[in-house]
Amino acid sequence: MKTVVFDLDGTLADTSGDLIAAANACFREMGEGDLLDPVHDASTALHGGRAMLNLGLDRLGRSGETATVDAYYPVLLKAYGGAIDTYTTLYPGAMDAVERLKQDGYRVAICTNKPEALARQLLNSLGVLDAFGSLIGADTLPVRKPDPEPLREAARRAGGHPERCLLVGDTLTDRSTARAAGVPSVLVTFGPNGRGVEALEPEALIDHYDALDDVVRELIG
């Protein structure tokens, strides 16, 4: 079975607003103000919790404080889990595309570098968890993206064949994961970096989910 595997943050959903709110809760707990801006720092937010903590510490002139990042990462995850879908929205057409792909006989899966429990919580609160045949998070396996194994395992657990899948994503991590697995990647251009993702040389780009079906057929048949 052919499988279309989706990244979560920045690909299926714009999670940046809630991620930034969680990071700012950490900075307030440090005695600092809201160091990150929901609009300007959206791209960093979509790279995950540690990236946001590092950016805030950079702004305090405290770059490279790994111990501080490690100490506040659980605080961030707790804050995020407490308000995971206040600002988060699915990208337009995402779930329609998922349903069309399923009707056309593809398996659909999720491969994210969000911790699995938070990814499940978010998808559940958005009402779409059951639409996907499998979900692999950052901590589901001993390795995470860009290691190819989470992508392969997402395809397997959805009932698909790991050699006959592709990854829809938004970052270099996704492009590298797919390449390591020897399968194509499709990057979305509706994230904060727009068509800047073209420089990552994915096998295809989509500007809207309406375009996904044709691209999938071209790339994996």
Ligand SMILES: O=C(O)COP(=O)(O)O
């Ligand atoms: O949380 C992250 O690091 C990014 O998550 P993603 O893999 O769903 O984009």
Ligand SMILES: [Mg+2]
């Ligand atoms: Mg992403």
